[in-house]
Amino acid sequence: MxxxxxxxxxxxxxxxxxxxVSIYRKxxxxxxxxxAHFAFRxxxxxxxxxxxxxxxxxxxxxxxYAKDLTCEHNFPPNWYVSxxxxxxxxxxxxxxxxxxxxxxxxxxxxSGWDFWYVSPAKAVLYSPDTKVxxxxxxxxxxxxxxxxxxxxxxxxxxxxxxxxxxxxxxPYGTMAGNVKKALKIAKDEKDSILASIxxxxxxxxxxxxxSLIDGKGGLQAxxxxxxxxxxxxxxxxxxxxxxxxxxxxxLQAPGLSFLLPQQYLKYPRLxxxxxxxxxxxxxxxxxxxxxxxxxxxxxxxxxxxxxxxxAPLTAGNFAKLVVDGAxxxxxxxxxDQAVLTDNGLDKxxxxxxxxxxxxxxxxxxxxxxTLSVQDGELPVLPLSVYGAVAMAHSxxxxxxxxxxxxxxxxxxxxxxxxxxxxxxEGQFSVFGYTTTGREILSQIKSGDIIQSAKLVEGQDRLIxxxxx
Numbered sequence: 001m002x003x004x005x006x007x008x009x010x011x012x013x014x015x016x017x018x019x020x021v022s023i024y025r026k027x028x029x030x031x032x033x034x035x036a037h038f039a040f041r042x043x044x045x046x047x048x049x050x051x052x053x054x055x056x057x058x059x060x061x062x063x064x065y066a067k068d069l070t071c072e073h074n075f076p077p078n079w080y081v082s083x084x085x086x087x088x089x090x091x092x093x094x095x096x097x098x099x100x101x102x103x104x105x106x107x108x109x110x111s112g113w114d115f116w117y118v119s120p121a122k123a124v125l126y127s128p129d130t131k132v133x134x135x136x137x138x139x140x141x142x143x144x145x146x147x148x149x150x151x152x153x154x155x156x157x158x159x160x161x162x163x164x165x166x167x168x169x170x171p172y173g174t175m176a177g178n179v180k181k182a183l184k185i186a187k188d189e190k191d192s193i194l195a196s197i198x199x200x201x202x203x204x205x206x207x208x209x210x211s212l213i214d215g216k217g218g219l220q221a222x223x224x225x226x227x228x229x230x231x232x233x234x235x236x237x238x239x240x241x242x243x244x245x246x247x248x249x250x251l252q253a254p255g256l257s258f259l260l261p262q263q264y265l266k267y268p269r270l271x272x273x274x275x276x277x278x279x280x281x282x283x284x285x286x287x288x289x290x291x292x293x294x295x296x297x298x299x300x301x302x303x304x305x306x307x308x309x310x311a312p313l314t315a316g317n318f319a320k321l322v323v324d325g326a327x328x329x330x331x332x333x334x335x336d337q338a339v340l341t342d343n344g345l346d347k348x349x350x351x352x353x354x355x356x357x358x359x360x361x362x363x364x365x366x367x368x369x370t371l372s373v374q375d376g377e378l379p380v381l382p383l384s385v386y387g388a389v390a391m392a393h394s395x396x397x398x399x400x401x402x403x404x405x406x407x408x409x410x411x412x413x414x415x416x417x418x419x420x421x422x423x424x425e426g427q428f429s430v431f432g433y434t435t436t437g438r439e440i441l442s443q444i445k446s447g448d449i450i451q452s453a454k455l456v457e458g459q460d461r462l463i464x465x466x467x468x
Contacts, residue, residue: 132382132421136305136433139388140273141242143310143380145257145363146249147196149189154245156182160238164231172229179223186213196252205251212244256312258364266465267351269316270308274458276322276432278302280332280444281451291439299451302437304389308461310358310380311365311431314391314401317351318431319455319462321404324349327453333446337410340392341450344404352394352403356429357381368399371426379430384422386411387434387441401429408434408441 133139141154156178163171163178186193190209197205212218217240225233255271280300282288287296306315321327326349333340344350358365358380371377383390388409391401409422409430417423434441455462 132378132384132419134385136385136387136435139381139385139433140305140307140435141246141249143307143358144246144249144253145309146252147193149185149193150196150245150249150252153182153185154242154249156185157238157242157245160234164235164238170229170231172226175226175234176223179219179226183213183219183223186219193248193252197248198251198254201251201254205248208244208248208251212241212248215244217241217244253309256309260312261367264313264354264367267313267317267353268320268465269312269463270306270319270458270461271312271463272308272458272461274306274308274315274319274461275456276304276306276319277454277456278304278327279451279453280440281449282445283447283449284445286445288440288443300437300440300443302440303435303456304432305435306389306432306458307381308458311356311429313353314356314429314431316462317353317401317403318391318406319458320464321350322453322455323459323462325453326350326404327450330450330453332444332448332450334444334448337412337415338407339410339441339444340407341405343392343395343402350403352396352400353391353429354400355393355398356401356431357426373421373425377426379426381430381432382421383409383425383428383430384411384416384420385409385433387438388430389432389434390428390430393428410441 133142138158146154160175160178163175186209194202194205194209214220217237219241222234222237222241225237250273253272260269278301280288280302282298287298288300289296290300306318308315326344327341330344331342333342354367355369356365356367357369357371359371360378360380362380371379382388386409388411390407390409392405392407394400394402411422413420417425
């Protein structure tokens, strides 16, 4: 049990100064007090001070402890001065010296205080600086299985986004160092970067590469913004550079970077990215309010990018359902945490795909296995992002996803656990993120419907099983 610091006091007299620190446990009426008491007797020479440490334990309440201590020293109560009150610089220095002396010499045992210890995995998880993607765009960019040199460039640039969050004096020198590192990799490894692009996409790749180095939103321009110490322009330039990095990485990763287990080839699969556009309709006569002005409408559009690099089976099954028109007319339900489709029991379509989660740092997904976030396992596609799209669990077994039912996750940091992670992190098959129309999600009400769902990009990457 933690023992909070309960009180600290200073007793002043013409001949003696006493400093008392007491620690008590709140769980009982009679508080166990550990009192570290130091009496300082100044000699005639101001530079000579003697200290007499003592530690005592007593049973008393916080309300009577000050009175007991007053009686012990024969000092009137009004000679007590709170340590939190105003004091002189000399008094502050003296207190600092006393605390250092206590740390060195006080015989209070520290054994049993190992509740302060946090394992390295939990320390990373619970840190407010946990680098879990907080936007769908960032999560999708991290999920691209690209050339190792491009990933190094991406990492150097993404670190700048964290540095930009520092509220006061921003470390522009460190930011400039990150951009210079990215530039050096890009120039030194040009051949390797372009060699990873398929021959039919080489021309597009070369254009993107030139734009990354010297383009209007490239690394050279970003470096200039940093040197001008303009945080707004740095943020815009960084976003532009990262977009170009992602485009190059997508050219380098035209398919899956791993082989699917033989038993899973019976499912539809998406070998890359796809984009699904939903049209959501109000049925109660209300309207949607666009984020950037415009007239309210009864219909609103939402775009979702689905990721077959990290969840090929889940994204493939979903893409097939969209192509088949299975979600046209589907009813939606709104809860505090999600917008959920109906269970589709009246629709004989879809595959019950095994739970599919790719852990961060791995090169292929795990199947029918959840992640232990408490042990530091994090997914490549986290649920803890507003607008994350995931399949519900099968009603038969949580080792499988539902064949039809999916949900938009409405992440709220106020309802999250330590480290800002959802309590359900690592438990569902996340396969995409809302990239357009996120502001519409909170306006959906139970009873609204998906008027239509279309696979507007990626149908050429959808592979259907041989059903003969």
